[in-house]
Amino acid sequence: MPKRNKRSDQDGIYERSDSPCYWASFTDANGKRVRRSTGVRKSQEGRKEAEALLAKWRLEAYRARHWEEVPPKSFDELMLEYLRARRDKRSHRDDLTRARQLRRYFTGAVMNTLRPAEINRYMTERRAEGVAPATVNRELALLSAAINLANRDWEWGLPNPVAGRKLREPEGRIRWITRSEAAALVQAARGIARSPYLADFIVTALHTGCRSGELLGLEWRRVDLSAGLIHLEAHHTKAAKRRSVPLNQTARRAILSRARYRARHCPGTPWVFCRKNGERLEWLQRSFKLACARAGIEDFRIHDLRHTCAAWLVSAGVPLPEVRDLLGHASITMTERYAHLAPDNVRAAVSRLDGDESRYSHAGEGASAGELREVM
Known part of the structure; x- marks a missing residue:
């Protein structure tokens, strides 16, 4: 205490x-x-x-x-x-x-x-200004949090008219690319001489699902190549929870490429993704946008590399809880946005309902494809 x-x-x-x-x-x-x-x-x-x-x-x-x-x-x-x-x-x-x-x-x-009427008016006015529902909800969530803290810790006894009032938000954006598009993007990134780190960054993001900030803030002391892991402490992650991210062979090769670059140019730098002088990279939107243009990929952002990793995993049949743990989602709800990419999993589940069909005796059962077309 x-x-x-x-x-x-x-x-x-x-x-x-x-x-x-x-x-x-x-x-x-x-x-x-x-x-x-x-x-x-x-x-x-x-x-x-x-x-x-x-x-x-x-x-x-x-x-x-x-x-x-x-x-x-x-x-x-x-x-x-x-x-x-x-x-x-x-x-x-x-x-x-x-x-x-x-x-x-x-x-x-x-x-x-x-x-409550004043809260409703605020919501109406902000929407009239063209502000997205998610933005309005987060603004009001701050007001609600302030009221709750004042009542809990300072005994102010304030009403909280924000409670229970929330705008419906559209389903979150999911933009991902195919493996052939990803290969084209990496190839385009390798051709941008002023950004020698870009291709390795893209590959690592695609094969770990890490957020941009998690990779740009990655230090060598948190990379364990022998165990094939990247260690993220709570203060490095959005959910404020410690997690370890496994490196597959593709991601490991990208990290080793960064290690060779470090040995040649800036052996003293603590940063995995850095400039030639060893300084930490703060952002790479401009070079990433250029690589997308050269690869012919439109409407694609850096964060969509993370979406792509999730889409590839779900499409490969990886269970949603495992995808959640890898990406560090706070809840399975976030991961469920990708569930539609694995229709075969649902098809397999429904097929388990098939049993002894003889108990259902309906006229026309076992109709041929031609007869079915006539009926339809």
Whole structure:
């Protein structure tokens, strides 16, 4: 259990060794000791801001205790507190972008009296602006998360009119290419001299199903060629879960090609996919787009390499749970998007229903193909 500063049992601002922010200790309206992070990082100016926040919380507690006043909470206050408390989230940058969109509509709104009608109007207006349903849902999910955190950790007692309101999202995009198209793409990538890493990147992505960020951030210390594995720690993956990705012979050859490149040009670099000077690759969209154009492949993105890996696996009859584990999907629901690529599996399942057909005696049973055409 984290150690508290000796002053944490008294009213005031204090520091904790396990937190970069100032913490506040005060008595709430029910006479209960509250200890919570101010979300303000430790500094000379930060100390003053933390003191101001503590004074505000004390005043609210006093009013609630003596005047039975429920202090109004504004949208700006809610979102600022939430973003401070969750600044270490992997998606913090995305949260900031979504919060700006929400603020355009809800700034000045009193969260204590927020109603479902206002949420519905937000959804209508954002859709009228041409925003995709998935984007609107993620913006409102942020608002809902902020309300839930405020109620759970800070006892604000706010209504959550977002709950149960969600726009229907279209089925996710699935774009994949055939093996012959993939061969053409790799060949085109080999012809782009300024991007000597592109072909190996494409091959590795196609044969591991790794996300672009997982490969671009891959370090040699997490590559085990003897075991034929790539190790991804939780902070490397979208689902924030550790997983090991096996290398087949094709992917292994691509990684070995990168090892030879490293030995020739930048033996000290920690990155598998890097520039000639050893610097980590941040993106390769331009060269990838050029390779697609040269290969005659349209409407194909880097992330579609991952879709292609999944499509090839499912088409080969690999069970969906195994595909899920390889790709690191958070749930089987994501993997089920590829189920339609294995109709033979379903056909085999239905064929198990066939039994002793003699128990069904229908006229016309066993009709020839010609007779069937006449009936149809």
